[in-house]
Amino acid sequence: MFTELLAKTRWLAVLLIGLWAGSLYLELSDDVDAGLRHVLYIGVLFQGALWVSGIVNYLLQRYRNAQVEEDPGLATALGAVGFIARTGVWATFLLMALANLGMDITALVTSLGIGGVAIALALQNVLGDLFASLSIVFDKPFQVGDFIQVGEFRGTVEHVGLKTTRIRALEGEQLVFGNSDLLGSRIRNYKRRVERRCAFTIGLTYDTPPDKVARVPDMIREIVESHEVARFDRSHFLTFGDFSLNVETVYYLKDPDYMVYADCQQAINLELMRRFAEEGIEFAFPTQTIMLQRVDPATG
DSSP, X not given: OHHHHXXXXXXXXXXXXXXXXXXXXXXXXXXXXXXXXXXXXXXXXXXXXHHHHHHHHHHHHHHHHHHTTTOTTHHHHHHHHHHHHHHHHHHHHHHHHHHHTTOOHHHHHHHHHHHHHHHHHHTHHHHHHHHHHHHHHHHOSSOTTOEEEETTEEEEEEEEOSSEEEEEETTSOEEEEEHHHHHTSXXXXXXXXXXXXXXXXXXXXXTSOHHHHHHHHHHHHHHHHTSTTEEEEEEEEEEEOSSSEEEEEEEEESSOXXXXXXXXXXXXXXXXXXXXXXXXXXXXXXXXXOOOOOOOTTTO
16 A cells, blocks of 8 residues: 555655645745745645545445455446545645635535535435445345346346446346336345245046045155255145146255256156156146037927
C-alpha cells in the first residue's frame, strides 16, 4: 500500500510544502503570508484527498481479489462503493477548501442538500436499482451462475449490474430485470437445493391381480435403491383413477442437477418397462368402455 501512496504523491504538493517551510525564514507581509498559507492548506488538502482515495482503491481492490472468484458479481458492487466513497472524499475536500478561502459553506451545503433532494426524486428509480444491486451482492439471494425463477420466468443469472440483472432463459433469450423489481419479487434459487425431490405416478390396468399390484411398490423400491445418487422415500398404491390403478413414488436425488435427475428417471423408467414385461404387468392408458344394448323392436 505504501508504494501506491507514493505513486499518488504529486510534485506540486511537495513544492508547496517546501515553499511554506522556506517562508518561515523570510520576512513577508501579512497579506502574502496569509495567501501562502491558503495555498499551502489547499495543496495539503488536495494531497490528502489523493491519499485517502488511493487507500480506498487499495482496500477495495484487495477485497475484490480475495472474493471475486467466489462471487463474480462483486466487482460491480465494489465499483459502485468505490465511486461513492471517492465522491465523498472529493466533496469533503472541496468544502474544506472553500471554507479556508472564507466562503460560507453553510448556505452552500443547504443549497446542495435541496438540490440533492430534487436530484434524488428525479433519479428515484435509478437510485433504487443502484442500492438494490448492492443488496443483491452483499446479501447474496443469488449469484452469477445460479439457476433461479422469478414469477413465471426461469433461467441462469449471467450478470448483476448497477441497474439491471440479466438472466439467460432456458429457451435461449436474455431476460433483463430492474434490480429493485427483482428484489420485490419472490425468487426461487434452485442451485441452493441440497437435494432434489422427485415424484412420479404410474398407472396399472384394472385387470391387474391384487397380488401383482402389491409387488409393484417393492419392485420400484429395488430399482430406485440400485442407483447410488438416489435415496428412496416411499411408493404406494394410492388411488383408483378413471382408467388406472395409480402407484405414487417419491425419491430424492443427492445431486440436485437437472441432468442427473433426467438420467436417473430415464433409467428407472426403462427398468420398470423391463420388469413389468417379465411380470406380465401392463401400463394403463386412457380407455373408454361403450355399452351397446340391443332393443327388441317388438317392445319398442
